[in-house]
Amino acid sequence: MLPRRPLAWLAWAFRGPPGPRGACAPGAAGAWGRRVGPRARRGCCTAPGTPEVQLTQERYPVRRLPFSTVSEQDLAAFERIVPGGVVTDPEALQAPNVDWLRTLRGCSKVLLRPRTSEEVSRILRHCHERNLAVNPQGGNTGMVGGSVPVFDEIILSTALMNRVLSFHSVSGILVCQAGCVLEELSRYVEEQDFIMPLDLGAKGSCHIGGNVATNAGGLRLLRYGSLRGTVLGLEAVLADGTVLDCLTSLRKDNTGYDLKQLFIGSEGTLGVITAVSILCPPKPRAVNVAFLGCPGFTEVLQTFSTCKGMLGEILSAFEFMDAECMQLVGCHLNLASPVQESPFYVLIETSGSNAGHDAEKLGSFLEHSLGSGLVTDGTMATDQRKVKLRDEQEDCPIAGPLEPEVQPPVSGNSAKSCVE
Amino acid sequence: MLPRRPLAWLAWAFRGPPGPRGACAPGAAGAWGRRVGPRARRGCCTAPGTPEVQLTQERYPVRRLPFSTVSEQDLAAFERIVPGGVVTDPEALQAPNVDWLRTLRGCSKVLLRPRTSEEVSRILRHCHERNLAVNPQGGNTGMVGGSVPVFDEIILSTALMNRVLSFHSVSGILVCQAGCVLEELSRYVEEQDFIMPLDLGAKGSCHIGGNVATNAGGLRLLRYGSLRGTVLGLEAVLADGTVLDCLTSLRKDNTGYDLKQLFIGSEGTLGVITAVSILCPPKPRAVNVAFLGCPGFTEVLQTFSTCKGMLGEILSAFEFMDAECMQLVGCHLNLASPVQESPFYVLIETSGSNAGHDAEKLGSFLEHSLGSGLVTDGTMATDQRKVKLRDEQEDCPIAGPLEPEVQPPVSGNSAKSCVE
Numbered sequence: 001m002l003p004r005r006p007l008a009w010l011a012w013a014f015r016g017p018p019g020p021r022g023a024c025a026p027g028a029a030g031a032w033g034r035r036v037g038p039r040a041r042r043g044c045c046t047a048p049g050t051p052e053v054q055l056t057q058e059r060y061p062v063r064r065l066p067f068s069t070v071s072e073q074d075l076a077a078f079e080r081i082v083p084g085g086v087v088t089d090p091e092a093l094q095a096p097n098v099d100w101l102r103t104l105r106g107c108s109k110v111l112l113r114p115r116t117s118e119e120v121s122r123i124l125r126h127c128h129e130r131n132l133a134v135n136p137q138g139g140n141t142g143m144v145g146g147s148v149p150v151f152d153e154i155i156l157s158t159a160l161m162n163r164v165l166s167f168h169s170v171s172g173i174l175v176c177q178a179g180c181v182l183e184e185l186s187r188y189v190e191e192q193d194f195i196m197p198l199d200l201g202a203k204g205s206c207h208i209g210g211n212v213a214t215n216a217g218g219l220r221l222l223r224y225g226s227l228r229g230t231v232l233g234l235e236a237v238l239a240d241g242t243v244l245d246c247l248t249s250l251r252k253d254n255t256g257y258d259l260k261q262l263f264i265g266s267e268g269t270l271g272v273i274t275a276v277s278i279l280c281p282p283k284p285r286a287v288n289v290a291f292l293g294c295p296g297f298t299e300v301l302q303t304f305s306t307c308k309g310m311l312g313e314i315l316s317a318f319e320f321m322d323a324e325c326m327q328l329v330g331c332h333l334n335l336a337s338p339v340q341e342s343p344f345y346v347l348i349e350t351s352g353s354n355a356g357h358d359a360e361k362l363g364s365f366l367e368h369s370l371g372s373g374l375v376t377d378g379t380m381a382t383d384q385r386k387v388k389l390r391d392e393q394e395d396c397p398i399a400g401p402l403e404p405e406v407q408p409p410v411s412g413n414s415a416k417s418c419v420e
Numbered sequence: 421m422l423p424r425r426p427l428a429w430l431a432w433a434f435r436g437p438p439g440p441r442g443a444c445a446p447g448a449a450g451a452w453g454r455r456v457g458p459r460a461r462r463g464c465c466t467a468p469g470t471p472e473v474q475l476t477q478e479r480y481p482v483r484r485l486p487f488s489t490v491s492e493q494d495l496a497a498f499e500r501i502v503p504g505g506v507v508t509d510p511e512a513l514q515a516p517n518v519d520w521l522r523t524l525r526g527c528s529k530v531l532l533r534p535r536t537s538e539e540v541s542r543i544l545r546h547c548h549e550r551n552l553a554v555n556p557q558g559g560n561t562g563m564v565g566g567s568v569p570v571f572d573e574i575i576l577s578t579a580l581m582n583r584v585l586s587f588h589s590v591s592g593i594l595v596c597q598a599g600c601v602l603e604e605l606s607r608y609v610e611e612q613d614f615i616m617p618l619d620l621g622a623k624g625s626c627h628i629g630g631n632v633a634t635n636a637g638g639l640r641l642l643r644y645g646s647l648r649g650t651v652l653g654l655e656a657v658l659a660d661g662t663v664l665d666c667l668t669s670l671r672k673d674n675t676g677y678d679l680k681q682l683f684i685g686s687e688g689t690l691g692v693i694t695a696v697s698i699l700c701p702p703k704p705r706a707v708n709v710a711f712l713g714c715p716g717f718t719e720v721l722q723t724f725s726t727c728k729g730m731l732g733e734i735l736s737a738f739e740f741m742d743a744e745c746m747q748l749v750g751c752h753l754n755l756a757s758p759v760q761e762s763p764f765y766v767l768i769e770t771s772g773s774n775a776g777h778d779a780e781k782l783g784s785f786l787e788h789s790l791g792s793g794l795v796t797d798g799t800m801a802t803d804q805r806k807v808k809l810r811d812e813q814e815d816c817p818i819a820g821p822l823e824p825e826v827q828p829p830v831s832g833n834s835a836k837s838c839v840e
Contacts, residue, residue, distance in 0.1 A: 229649020353732025
């Protein structure tokens with residue numbers, strides 16, 4: 001079928017919205033400049049001049065359970081377990097007490113920074129014996145308040161547990177401590193021609209242990225599946241200090257119940273994840289991004305089916321957002337749509353091993369979609385500008401700050417607009 | 421790099437081994453004709469004239485736990501729960517009492533054939549109250565004796581629980597009862613341009629519930645991952661009759677602990693899986709198979725790395741076997757290697773959406789591998805004969821009847837030779 005009109009093969013360029021930027025984005029949102037992307041921004045929530053966040057215990061009707069409070073003897077014990085890793089400075093404790101969205105604030109007076117699973121085990125054993133509450137914390141980039149204390153829980157930070165333990169260059173299996181930052185792991189495995197099986201906006205700050213503990217989905221879920229399939233093993237320390245070693249690196253291990261699965265997505269409620277073994281796919285040699293306008297939700301679904309058929313194995317992301325979401329992104333982030341106004345927008349990413357083959361497949365798909373009316377306008381990103389299209393999609397939660405914890409079944413990726 | 425010699429682009433043809441076939445395959449193995457493949461064979465283990473299998477309780481020092489025995493009142497109760505679904509005929513009970521390898525035999529006197537989860541629940545509740553032991557059974561194709569009773573356990577067959585409950589043609593999510601036969605499901609989803617994410621030799625008899633209960637890997641693990649990622653939900657009935665409904669069909673569901681994972685691979689020890697929700701990938705439009713000879717294990721690993729890089733997203737299987745395994749296959753199954761004798765053999769399968777692109781990628785890879793000495797001989801299957809190469813690989817366990825329950829980390833698929 002011939003396309004009804006030629007595809008707009010324009011290089012993607014960010015244009016400012018017509019009205020003044022401040023008009024629709026007052027307050028905190030207005031302070032977000034374009035080039036301070038989520039990656040850099042996360043973790044910077046306590047910049048000087050930012051108004052103080054109300055305490056969670058004052059904002060919500062929560063009740064502290066009868067845990068003990070940290071004594072001088074406890075601090076001395078912690079200092080013996082993690083020499084130099086006990087933080088009690090109130091200023092240093094401000095940031096880890098507040099969540100990234102700045103809606104929740106705890107009043108923890110101690111943060112511990114262990115370096116090994118053994119230290120985590122000794123800390124938890126002590127806390128268990130003393131009936132002290134503990135709040136594990138990774139990069140503190142979560143958007144549902146799970147990474148900050150509600151009251152005065154001890155914050156157990158994985159920040160110094162950031163060593164890669166092994167990487168197998170044939171199988172692509174990475175074993176590392178829980179505190180490794182996702183972006184650093186990405187760089188590490190990319191040097192060896194692999195990629196991490198997950199990628200998300202907070203990658204510059206988030207820890208792999210936190211990703212696993214929250215069962216993060218991210219931008220590569222459609223292609224590489226969920227962490228339930230790619231995490232091959234993990235090590236966790238239970239509340240009483242028991243170290244649970246499930247750090248296998250077998251792709252199929254039927255030797256008993258798969259206990260590690262209980263920890264994936266458990267958000268620290270069953271124990272502290274201290275190390276993970278994860279399967280990294282080979283690095284694709286070619287990545288293309290297309291941004292399309294769709295006339296309706298039916299066409300979004302049909303476009304999804306068509307592109308699964310025509311792009312097949314190279315399809316690595318399919319995301320959509322509605323007109324309202326695009327408007328919010330435009331208002332808050334000084335961005336405008338690269339295609340004509342539409343009820344729905346679709347972002348398609350392909351990742352493959354042969355640039356020529358991929359471009360041919362994507363070209364055929366785009367021509368077919370435009371020709372059959374599934375898509376009313378479209379643009380394909382070129383080279384260095386590809387990532388910017390991606391950035392816009394990653395930034396959606398900033399415009400409407402709710403994070404989906406349940407993915408709708410019709411989309412394999414972060415269909416943010418329909419849950420915001 | 422130029423290849424040292426041209427690739428043998430021969431169509432694959434099965435040749436008989438030089439010696440008389442019976443010489444190396446006496447007894448049961450000798451009775452296996454070439455065209456009675458594992459798919460047809462499984463379930464035919466009690467053909468007339470086959471010698472009786474020794475009772476498990478006589479062969480091994482096992483002790484019956486103090487369970488009750490089935491009474492007339494129990495049979496009447498079962499008849500009320502599953503009218504017409506209570507089997508007590510000794511002849512009909514012969515086959516379900518013996519495992520596929522014919523090494524184990526129970527002496528169950530009752531087999532129940534429920535059609536719904538509710539019936540399974542009522543059966544188990546009754547057995548729980550009466551302290552009766554139960555042995556769930558799917559297609560009885562397992563090779564580790566998990567599907568047959570040890571003593572006189574009641575066999576709870578899923579054979580009549582074979583309804584497809586729903587299929588979503590956009591997302592490819594299939595929801596079906598546990599007793600659906602894998603091959604029938606494959607046919608069903610293939611009609612709608614999808615495939616099942618797993619495929620294995622026993623597909624003609626095995627039940628999807630049994631596949632999930634044993635966490636079957638199979639021939640598509642490398643491409644589509646394990647059932648831990650593709651099974652989105654399941655329904656199970658616990659020993660006391662409680663129905664556990666985790667039959668979600670969301671790709672990412674973080675609403676609590678992922679309890680279904682405990683049942684995947686639990687082999688019926690935690691409950692009876694009665695329904696599953698599974699994610700089916702789109703059907704590839706082109707499939708190619710290549711069979712290669714490798715001079716050593718180091719070259720096998722290097723070939724794996726090279727082919728992951730060069731074939732990338734279209735690589736759907738990489739399997740290897742050693743010379744001894746090939747010899748056994750040749751002896752027992754009247755097959756000969758299509759390539760010259762080598763210390764190791766590698767089978768590569770590609771599945772993609774564009775036949776031309778795939779052939780080009782595979783051709784480049786094969787030329788490179790031959791040129792660099794990683795591979796000493798190779799052949800690529802053509803059209804209708806492709807599946808025969810696959811059959812040979814599927815038949816490996818027949819030649820040396822041990823099934824790997826742990827996959828070695830260097831191979832993503834059923835590297836049978838190294839565990840047999």
